[in-house]
Amino acid sequence: MTSTLAETNSSELAGTVNRTLVATKEGGVRIEERDYSGLVLRSGPGYNPARAGETVTHGVVIKPVTTCICGSDQHLLGAVPDGTAMGHELTGIVVEAGDAVQFTKVGELVSVAMNTSCGLCDFCKIQQTNHCVNTRHYLTTGLGAQADYVLVPWADWNVLKFPDAEKAMDLILDLSLLSDILPTGYHGAVVAGVTTGCTVYVAGAGPVGLAAAASARYLGASEVIIGDMNEDRLALARRHGFGGINVTAGPLPDQLIELIGAPHVDATIDAVGSVVHGGSPEPRSAAVLNSLISATAPGGRIGIPGYYANTLPGGSAGAHQTGQFGLAFGAAWARGVSLNPSVVPVAKYQPPLMRAILSGRLKIADIVNAQVIGLEDAVDAYADFGAGAATKYVLDPHGLTRK
């Protein structure tokens, strides 16, 4: 594998076609063939027009080994303009590096934090890269990572180098999940206060829910239970040793009593989330949050990493976010249950989670049922995933994982 990387250099890339998965105006995706643009920022949907044409000297170009489809990609479809490049989960090889890049070298195999940040603003300095004030400096929607080549700004700050590329390729499916969903699930568990010996309930058995459950177990939870309505996803959860609750079968506290002998758990995580449409949130979102309020023990915390806003990724709340959720806040107060919503600061969690994967402690690819497909299969995979497939789709544009 390493030899493949070493051979790559930017001089041979000029003129290369860069297949790029983009949103359609109908809410789907298609592949566009674009010219390779290297370190120069493109113009068009998703790119900051004020920066178009700029050479990003602190950036690198990544040739993806893998780039995944995420639930939040689907939230964007229909909301972003036709032609917006999709994708933000990226693991790959550095093929070009700008002049101001100091520590990242061509040929290195790296993971990229999905919420690309500047490393220099007040928020980045305290590891809250999720609140970086420059996050939309170049790209307004993710990274455009579902492509043959991807520009990543502030590269020294945003990439995580794997210490041993060969060993990393053996665990590449697991490591691919470091770019977003494993840190997202882990963040949910951390802000929910999950610690040794505690009981945990996760709402949602999709990839983020399973990552939250796996993280909770890794953090020492004595019991981890996942709830969903999709029996395929629940079956996957149970296969990996988590308790599974079909939320349509009765009130959550009652079902918890049957499983663990208590109507509540020490910590809960919302891995469902919601989108606000036209100022009105889906009523089901409030129902999920209220069920978590009722199922969290006094003094416990609800971790809410799931997607709740109707803005684009990384955006701050705009004035149009007046959508209100009817929450049982009196009950939350009486129980002393806190609500902790936020996007994950990916970079903060990547180093420990990488080491957990490399030491064999977190077999996350198995748990989320990661499946490798080609870039050309992505159009169908978006549809399948949207329909509830119990699968995490991992795109491999260059066939690098299939040795």
Place this chain on the structure above:
Amino acid sequence: MTSTLAETNSSELAGTVNRTLVATKEGGVRIEERDYSGLVLRSGPGYNPARAGETVTHGVVIKPVTTCICGSDQHLLGAVPDGTAMGHELTGIVVEAGDAVQFTKVGELVSVAMNTSCGLCDFCKIQQTNHCVNTRHYLTTGLGAQADYVLVPWADWNVLKFPDAEKAMDLILDLSLLSDILPTGYHGAVVAGVTTGCTVYVAGAGPVGLAAAASARYLGASEVIIGDMNEDRLALARRHGFGGINVTAGPLPDQLIELIGAPHVDATIDAVGSVVHGGSPEPRSAAVLNSLISATAPGGRIGIPGYYANTLPGGSAGAHQTGQFGLAFGAAWARGVSLNPSVVPVAKYQPPLMRAILSGRLKIADIVNAQVIGLEDAVDAYADFGAGAATKYVLDPHGLTRK
């Protein structure tokens, strides 16, 4: 003062009248003359009938030096049965101690934590006395502290002895606020994440709001601003060096820009709270919370010590608490702002706050404008306080503060 205490002993108390402030069925208060009952649990409204007549061997009887009127007393009026003994803020002299009491002695001057707890359940052991499972073991509503004599169970756990009684009497108004509102305000600041160098906004300029503001300053906040609609209370706040915002004058972010040059602060505290009536919360409560969501910086926290439930103090949420608040949760998620509601665990904060008062660092009585009155003046004081007086009323049933 100490000599007064030393002279007291329980043998002379048998047959004594115990004036007790109780709720009326009209939602007001009146004074009842009751027989002194010592360590024996009474029967009647507010007392656990299963325990009536029991001698509480781990309890003490306190002769109040002071006992205050609290906003949450007023929440109870109309909700509790006629004849329920009122009050939970208590500072006084031990006049009787049960056989199982080990470390608390007759004659000692002590502060009593308002949320009396057992010291032995899983929650008490981790200092979450606010979630004590035995808190209603003897009394279902507070302590009945607005009286001449008060029974306090689990005395060794629930009382804080002042190291030097004479010095304590010099600062007795400040120390009286250790029983509830100073810890409540401090708790709000702590769970809001207030720390050195941060900017803080407190909603509500009543005694709890002022205590929260004073606590935020003590915790190192560089700017502390209070909002209210009551100009008298705002004037009191400004007199003590806090910024004051009349919330009717415009959107909170706009007013913050004028005061501190930014539309949000690092931490916010809700010292307003709300009661749910017949399943419907007051609409204004959601408005306060939503204004705090809009005024908290990304990654910040909202501390919510104010009263939000329609249960009695210390109670867990009942099934009838279906009242829902329309919260701008999408905005909270996008900003990464957490909501941290809970009753204060008073005992956890008492020792450091006592030392802060004794060393002269927290002049809290001045800040909340504490005023001493007799037990007989309490009926009027309840009315004044309910009408928005910029005053904290401190009852002195035995005239012990007026040397």
Place this chain on the structure above:
Amino acid sequence: MTSTLAETNSSELAGTVNRTLVATKEGGVRIEERDYSGLVLRSGPGYNPARAGETVTHGVVIKPVTTCICGSDQHLLGAVPDGTAMGHELTGIVVEAGDAVQFTKVGELVSVAMNTSCGLCDFCKIQQTNHCVNTRHYLTTGLGAQADYVLVPWADWNVLKFPDAEKAMDLILDLSLLSDILPTGYHGAVVAGVTTGCTVYVAGAGPVGLAAAASARYLGASEVIIGDMNEDRLALARRHGFGGINVTAGPLPDQLIELIGAPHVDATIDAVGSVVHGGSPEPRSAAVLNSLISATAPGGRIGIPGYYANTLPGGSAGAHQTGQFGLAFGAAWARGVSLNPSVVPVAKYQPPLMRAILSGRLKIADIVNAQVIGLEDAVDAYADFGAGAATKYVLDPHGLTRK
């Protein structure tokens, strides 16, 4: 099993012989046959003479299911008077309860925290039971737990009830280690800052070292390595998946490079400890600490739960503790490595660790090679353990574990 418990009651215990393991003046142990004394404090070595004859109304009498031999028992031999009752690790059945005991019932199966504490002093209230000011109130050396019956004061505070006695008996060897060594090892890992994804080195492969290593893994360490000079103990460590280093084979940093590719780990734990003899510590103790300073990464912490003082258990440092250790403190400062020595506050860690055992996540009895023997076998077991046996000896005075 439960029926056995239920049958027990104190009336049948009067006149019973209470076999008690005591220290000899030669530095060994012997069994004495004593009269059952129930809740009345005995007189003699190890008992507070000021309290002799007192009925401990807040205490219970425990009939041990198990009581273990600990390394710190051996530190006491030779230092305590002839006839001092030995032992502080205790798991058993409540057979008698004093009048002031509220929540602990005869017949319950419980674990007892080795550092018995009052639950009411300033230290206990903040979960620092290891600094309880009343810990020597009744007994000056441990609990005298290696006996047929054991008095435990402040029972409601000091015992941990297992939620399901029958299930607990299935895991009784694991649960027996909750009384001391599992919390001790866990405390070492916690104060060393062990967390997810970090690398850990433990000095000492005795029971506490293995418990520290198991705790570090449970806390999420990606690599855990143990060092010792005893190859039997190292073999046991390796059998359970830990790295093993024979410290006589070369400098620690060099050996670490071979195992993990770096000369230091993120966190280190000293499970060796030392005793000061006549004012002079063993030189080897400083050598262990200095090797940890050299092997801890910059910014890391050394957790030091091992026994370092020449006082009796629970005692504060006396004036005679002038023994000084030659530490490479300049190196510690330059590396920013902190030294965190302390006795474990057992009660703080028992609930989560109990749940970890009951859910099958911590198979600690296997890891430390726990072996059940009779009380009568204890004399030989002390000698074996002192000679370095790779075994944790668990005494079962009444044959209750052998169903």
Place this chain on the structure above:
Amino acid sequence: MTSTLAETNSSELAGTVNRTLVATKEGGVRIEERDYSGLVLRSGPGYNPARAGETVTHGVVIKPVTTCICGSDQHLLGAVPDGTAMGHELTGIVVEAGDAVQFTKVGELVSVAMNTSCGLCDFCKIQQTNHCVNTRHYLTTGLGAQADYVLVPWADWNVLKFPDAEKAMDLILDLSLLSDILPTGYHGAVVAGVTTGCTVYVAGAGPVGLAAAASARYLGASEVIIGDMNEDRLALARRHGFGGINVTAGPLPDQLIELIGAPHVDATIDAVGSVVHGGSPEPRSAAVLNSLISATAPGGRIGIPGYYANTLPGGSAGAHQTGQFGLAFGAAWARGVSLNPSVVPVAKYQPPLMRAILSGRLKIADIVNAQVIGLEDAVDAYADFGAGAATKYVLDPHGLTRK
């Protein structure tokens, strides 16, 4: 003041003389007149020869408004080669910025963190800039800040911009202390666990000790006591409301009893430090640490920000640091007192401390008795400070503070 800045630009600087304070081989200092070298790294003592002549594109040139003399400057004298540029405390105006600098502009008034770091290594990413692996990349000893112009690498990461330059100039003496000693003292208090309501003892009444004491008070300490042998420094401490102990007057616990009624305090800070000479530390250093072990309450922490190693600033411990300190470690273990030595990560603490100064909460210049002198007065000031003057010397090379 601002206009002065605006007028400055690098074109007029070429050919300017850059007066630079350098070490002499006799252990003193002298002023050298050097050519202005802008963003190009010089060669000579203190500069990395492998980088000599490199244009530091991510760097800026600062024209100092102030640059202070620090105790650690004096530790270097005699240890560094003749001609080494001195100084690391720097506050000033950006007069030149490299091509890769993104957010720092010419004309801005900034504070520079004394331990210049890269912002991109594993340590910097977790705010442990004191362990930056690239800290010696360009300069091996501090910054050479005591000069007319100073090169600062990784400028976007290392400088803190004051929000309002004019207001900042009003408080410039206080803000000058943000570069090192205020964060150093604050760090000592933080790692000592100082919090609201606790009692604190600081060993050493020099500028760092006073900064630690002021920080402890700001963090909410109820009592702060400083010990020293220098009566002038103690007088300064007492003038600012701290307790003062002359350590030659008797054992520390005895003196504490007199002042606060207890033989120990909750937290202690070592602001004395030590240098190892020829492998042997000064005996007095161990004495200071041992006095702190005896004076820290059970469960407390000793914060040790003072200089303990014989390496150059920012260096990791070398093999020659075998100097050992005879510490009463048995007593530390029995008391559960931790030792927390480390260099301060300045950048971590600068933002909150800046806001504390700007809001008027920390009048640190007064407390340490800051005195402004010219660069030409520095030679004498080094001598005075070394002799124990109760003064913090602030150099103003361009006369910018004297409006």
